[in-house]
Amino acid sequence: MTPPGAPDPRTVGEVGEFALIDAITSGLGTSGPVVLGVGDDSAVLRLAGDLAVSTDTMVEDVHFRRDWSSAEDVGRKAVAACVSDAEAMGAVPIGLVVSLAAPASTPVEWVTGFADGVRAECEKAGVQLVGGDTTSAAQVVVTATVLADLGGLPPVTRAGARPGQVLAMAGRLGWAAAGVAVLGRGFRSPRAVVVAHRVPEPPYGEGRVAAEAGASALTDVSDGLLADLGHVARASGVTLDVTTSALEIAEPQKAVAAAIGGGDPLAFQLTGGDDHALVGAFDADRVPSGWTVIGRVLAGDPQVLVDGAEWTGASAGWQHFAP
Amino acid sequence: MTPPGAPDPRTVGEVGEFALIDAITSGLGTSGPVVLGVGDDSAVLRLAGDLAVSTDTMVEDVHFRRDWSSAEDVGRKAVAACVSDAEAMGAVPIGLVVSLAAPASTPVEWVTGFADGVRAECEKAGVQLVGGDTTSAAQVVVTATVLADLGGLPPVTRAGARPGQVLAMAGRLGWAAAGVAVLGRGFRSPRAVVVAHRVPEPPYGEGRVAAEAGASALTDVSDGLLADLGHVARASGVTLDVTTSALEIAEPQKAVAAAIGGGDPLAFQLTGGDDHALVGAFDADRVPSGWTVIGRVLAGDPQVLVDGAEWTGASAGWQHFAP
Numbered sequence: 300m301t302p303p304g305a306p307d308p309r310t311v312g313e314v315g316e317f318a319l320i321d322a323i324t325s326g327l328g329t330s331g332p333v334v335l336g337v338g339d340d341s342a343v344l345r346l347a348g349d350l351a352v353s354t355d356t357m358v359e360d361v362h363f364r365r366d367w368s369s370a371e372d373v374g375r376k377a378v379a380a381c382v383s384d385a386e387a388m389g390a391v392p393i394g395l396v397v398s399l400a401a402p403a404s405t406p407v408e409w410v411t412g413f414a415d416g417v418r419a420e421c422e423k424a425g426v427q428l429v430g431g432d433t434t435s436a437a438q439v440v441v442t443a444t445v446l447a448d449l450g451g452l453p454p455v456t457r458a459g460a461r462p463g464q465v466l467a468m469a470g471r472l473g474w475a476a477a478g479v480a481v482l483g484r485g486f487r488s489p490r491a492v493v494v495a496h497r498v499p500e501p502p503y504g505e506g507r508v509a510a511e512a513g514a515s516a517l518t519d520v521s522d523g524l525l526a527d528l529g530h531v532a533r534a535s536g537v538t539l540d541v542t543t544s545a546l547e548i549a550e551p552q553k554a555v556a557a558a559i560g561g562g563d564p565l566a567f568q569l570t571g572g573d574d575h576a577l578v579g580a581f582d583a584d585r586v587p588s589g590w591t592v593i594g595r596v597l598a599g600d601p602q603v604l605v606d607g608a609e610w611t612g613a614s615a616g617w618q619h620f621a622p
Numbered sequence: 623m624t625p626p627g628a629p630d631p632r633t634v635g636e637v638g639e640f641a642l643i644d645a646i647t648s649g650l651g652t653s654g655p656v657v658l659g660v661g662d663d664s665a666v667l668r669l670a671g672d673l674a675v676s677t678d679t680m681v682e683d684v685h686f687r688r689d690w691s692s693a694e695d696v697g698r699k700a701v702a703a704c705v706s707d708a709e710a711m712g713a714v715p716i717g718l719v720v721s722l723a724a725p726a727s728t729p730v731e732w733v734t735g736f737a738d739g740v741r742a743e744c745e746k747a748g749v750q751l752v753g754g755d756t757t758s759a760a761q762v763v764v765t766a767t768v769l770a771d772l773g774g775l776p777p778v779t780r781a782g783a784r785p786g787q788v789l790a791m792a793g794r795l796g797w798a799a800a801g802v803a804v805l806g807r808g809f810r811s812p813r814a815v816v817v818a819h820r821v822p823e824p825p826y827g828e829g830r831v832a833a834e835a836g837a838s839a840l841t842d843v844s845d846g847l848l849a850d851l852g853h854v855a856r857a858s859g860v861t862l863d864v865t866t867s868a869l870e871i872a873e874p875q876k877a878v879a880a881a882i883g884g885g886d887p888l889a890f891q892l893t894g895g896d897d898h899a900l901v902g903a904f905d906a907d908r909v910p911s912g913w914t915v916i917g918r919v920l921a922g923d924p925q926v927l928v929d930g931a932e933w934t935g936a937s938a939g940w941q942h943f944a945p
Contacts, residue, residue, distance in 0.1 A: 340710035341676035353664035354719040387663035442765035
């Protein structure tokens with residue numbers, strides 16, 4: 300046995316599936332909406348309203364690299380990206396199940412680090428880890444599924460934007476994409492954007508705030524603002540017009556854009572994914588405190604404009620790493 | 623464009639993620655408990671009772687081989703194995719989300735075959751496909767998550783078996799393990815056991831039947847009868863005694879056991895996994911119609927006996943394919 304507190308020098312293959320599950324789930328309890336947690340054939344949750352459910356998969360060398368991100372980063376990112384899809388319905392995320400496939404050669408320490416990340420981000424997001432699965436695979440593949448409670452409100456879909464409304468946003472844009480741009484060229488700074496790629500910072504709780512404020516459409520920005528607003532424009536049958544003067548471009552984004560081939564920092568904001576900001580359509584007098592108005596909903600063909608025109612600038616859009 | 627009805631000659635990498643999702647989800651509707659299906663940030667389900675949720679991952683060359691199983695087989699198996707965990711709580715499965723990671727070189731035809739299998743098995747199981755994710759990876763990794771409705775009943779856990787009760791079973795045992803034994807030696811017959819490995823046949827609906835009949839403990843047999851009853855014995859703090867004369871050994875199992883090194887067909891029944899039979903503890907006068915009594919619940923140390931003694935026979939237990 301490894302002494303308590305010492306890192307486990309073994310691999311996943313040496314420890315086996317059941318011991319691994321024990322390591323990941325030890326000490327997890329049940330409280331609040333969780334009737335039954337980890338350990339039986341299913342977990343059981345009690346909801347006050349309808350269930351919102353979404354699933355999200357991250358693959359090593361596609362969505363993250365183990366030399367760019369720590370095990371804890373990967374665990375945290377998996378939770379953040381998934382929970383964000385439930386926030387984007389205006390629901391209250393309550394539970395999460397996580398599947399981890401990893402090579403038998405993976406150090407146990409990597410897996411416990413991953414589990415620490417999952418649990419830390421679950422706590423930050425206010426959800427409970429209630430189940431999962433572990434198995435061997437050629438590379439690390441993580442699938443998280445979030446369970447969220449609509450608690451008496453209807454879901455806020457992408458289909459409800461109406462001409463005359465404003466677009467408003469919570470969270471931030473273009474940080475993770477700037478991080479990938481830096482890391483992809485072998486640099487590790489500016490640190491703020493690198494960290495943003497490793498662990499997104501979704502505006503937890505703001506999805507529910509938006510629903511309660513009367514948002515009529517809502518989505519999270521996972522593929523890039525223009526791409527995700529494109530889904531809203533098509534689902535709602537409206538034109539969306541983004542006002543770039545409302546987008547706050549941070550110093551590290553300017554620095555990255557300047558350092559990398561005369562890039563336009565606006566490209567990170569408009570086309571960079573993976574920061575999981577929330578963007579929604581509101582009546583102008585109902586934008587929640589802390590949200591920023593970034594554009595307007597117009598009658599017209601389903602399309603997204605930038606300052607009234609088509610965006611022809613550069614794209615930092617999320618293409619994963621693979622060609 | 624490929625003519626309608628003709629196989630698509632392209633690969634996943636050539637088609638791209640969004641087109642792939644369209645191919646998988648085209649024509650999926652919403653009905654019954656599904657308020658919102660595929661296509662927004664989350665799906666939305668309406669439940670009558672508590673939510674049971676479970677997730678299950680299958681990895682190529684660990685849980686299935688593409689030269690042993692068709693794409694449709696893999697899709698069907700992923701659904702069956704996952705839904706079975708919700709049946710094992712006595713819940714009514716209503717929705718499913720599926721994540722598919724696959725190499726960019728995977729033929730589109732394989733993916734549409736997989737999707738056909740998912741949809742066919744969902745229909746058989748009475749659940750609706752409400753969401754998912756697709757991404758690239760080095761090998762095929764499938765994660766399914768089932769959403770099930772306890773509809774006013776408490777979950778039937780593994781912890782409720784009481785001395786004096788009987789053990790009863792629905793479904794079948796040892797077929798898939800016999801199939802793996804055959805396939806692993808390069809044979810393709812008896813066909814019935816090979817097919818059982820490719821696509822399990824869980825006793826859909828019988829979990830709810832058991833709950834309504836008053837089952838006090840319930841699980842599905844995914845790792846082997848003795849292994850899964852071991853979980854029940856430990857959770858309930860009882861001894862479980864399996865009566866082998868009650869186990870019906872089918873002709874193909876006898877044939878495989880005879881052909882492969884003088885094997886004992888009982889080993890397939892007792893230690894073979896992956897058929898997803900349901901086994902539960904019932905008062906003797908409350909065993910549902912169609913269920914077979916296969917043993918007794920006794921006071922004593924948490925352990926599983928076979929005809930009153932420890933099982934020392936061979937094991938066909940589910941070890942996956944990898945060492």
